[in-house]
Amino acid sequence: DVELVESGGGVVQPGGSLRLTCKAPGFVDNDCGVDWYHQAPGKGREWIAVIDNDDTTQYIDSVKGRFTISKDRAEDTVYLQMNDLKPEDTGIYACKTKPPRGCTKPSSWCYRQCDGYWSRGTQVTVPS
Numbered sequence: 001d002v003e004l005v006e007s008g009g010g011v012v013q014p015g016g017s018l019r020l021t022c023k024a025p026g027f028v029d030n031d032c033g034v035d036w037y038h039q040a041p042g043k044g045r046e047w048i049a050v051i052d053n054d055d056t057t058q059y060i061d062s063v064k065g066r067f068t069i070s071k072d073r074a075e076d077t078v079y080l081q082m083n084d085l086k087p088e089d090t091g092i093y094a095c096k097t098k099p100p101r102g103c104t105k106p107s108s109w110c111y112r113q114c115d116g117y118w119s120r121g122t123q124v125t126v127p128s
Contacts, residue, residue: 004095009122012085016126020080022095022119027076032097032114034078036069039121040091051078053100062088087128094121 008020022034033052039045048060049069057069068081078095097117103110 004097004117004119006093006095006119006122009093009124011125011127014086014126014128016085017081017083018085018124020082020093020095020122020124022078022080023076024078024095024097024117025076027078027097027114028071028073030097030113031100031110033100034069034071035096035098036078036080037094037096038089038091039094040088043091045094049080050098052098056101082124085124085126087126090124090126092121093124095119 003025005023006020008018010018012018024034027034031053033050035047036049037045038048048063049058049067051057051069051071059067066082066084069078071078097114099111099114105111
C-alpha cells in the first residue's frame with residue numbers, strides 16, 4: 001500500500017509563501033499522479049491541483065499563477081509551492097494519489113495501485 005506523508009503547513013501572513021511536501025513512496029514506480037485538495041473551515045474538500053504521471057499539471061482558477069505543483073522522482077515526493085497566500089487559502093491541505101492518464105478501469109492494476117491513497121492533511125492559516 002502507498003502511505004502519503006505530508007508536511008509544510010503553518011501560519012503565514014497574507015502575501016507570504018509556504019511549500020507543502022507530499023512524500024508518496026512507490027508512486028513513481030507505480031506511475032501514479034498526485035492531486036492536492038483544500039478544505040476551508042466549514043466547507044467541503046475542493047480539488048486545487050494535479051500533477052500527472054506524464055508531468056502535466058492543472059490548477060483550479062483560484063490558485064493559477066500563485067501555486068505551483070512539481071515532483072521529484074528520485075525522492076518520490078510532490079511539492080505544492082504556494083505564493084501570495086490569501087486569507088481564503090486558510091484550511092487543511094491534503095494530497096492523494098490518482099491513476100495515471102489513460103488508466104480508467106477500476107479493475108485494472110494501474111488503477112488499483114494508485115487510486116485514492118490520502119495523506120492526513122496539514123493546516124495552513126493565513127490571518128485576515
